[in-house]
Amino acid sequence: MSAENEKDNDWGKSAAAVVIKDGKVLLVRHTYGAGKGLLIIPGGYIRKGELPDAACEREVLEETGVTVKAEKLIGVRFSDKDWYSVFTASYVSGEARSDNDENSEAVWIDAYEATERDDVPDLTRIMIQSALKETGFVQTDFVSRNKDRIQKLYTI
Template sequence: MNVVCAAGGLIVRNHKVLLVKTTYGANRGLWMIPGGMVEPGETFEMAAIREVYEETGITAQPRRLISVRSSIKETAFQSGSPDPAVCVSLRPGQSEHGVYLVYEMEPISGTPGADGSEITEARYLPIDEVLDDPEVVGLSRQIIRDYVHSAPASGLTKVRTAIHANQQYALYEVYTLA
């Protein structure tokens, strides 16, 4: 079993949502919430902060956890794939389990701009237009729709007090209901 961990950040300002247009993979040329893979030594939260900054130039901090996607792919690489550089090669019968966490994030500084490599565009788009746009990835549209229709205090928020753990952790972040 191969486990892939990713994180993203939803940033909403003045009824507009920050989205990026990707240059690779199944979502090539489509708009989506900024985010990407968790690197070794990172928590999901750290990955969301880094990915949002790398892809958009926006420095932001998580407010609350608003979405979790759990997935299983039987194969991540198909023979003849147009972009094998971004695929993980799996043996027949092997699966890829994906965990993707999305945080509502508060922008601190920066102006949206694409990295010019993985991302061709990064900008705030009106939420009303995004919800019906077929050029926005379906999962991103669903997360944004749920965000718009949710109660302001819903979701999981970061615990700010120390929690005693019976094991040694290099990093220990807990999100729970407020």
């Protein structure tokens, strides 16, 4: 992550994606922190002024070289210091590859196998299971009284 991007991050907000293509899920092997050495879904911090779905798409591309389109919101984790949103995302293009920074590899693994692996942490496992259910909140169009702000509404 470049120093330029670091100053633009909103450190209390992050987004990630579960990308499933042909029954396989896209995972990255993390190189730092609590997730070091584990296979996790790609994601990261939201930049100031960026919406979570756009951050999800950007982070997947930066970390894996794969272009995706965010679809359903399938999970939100809240803590006393931050929040984390997870979307399903459809594959658009690209070959999975490591960013050689935040991850040491980007791989496609059978989605059901991934939920049984010891090197896949609980949060990633739960999000993959949620994506496999094919349910979640979808973006719903609406007209807001405050038309000068970009807003998105997700509903069941």
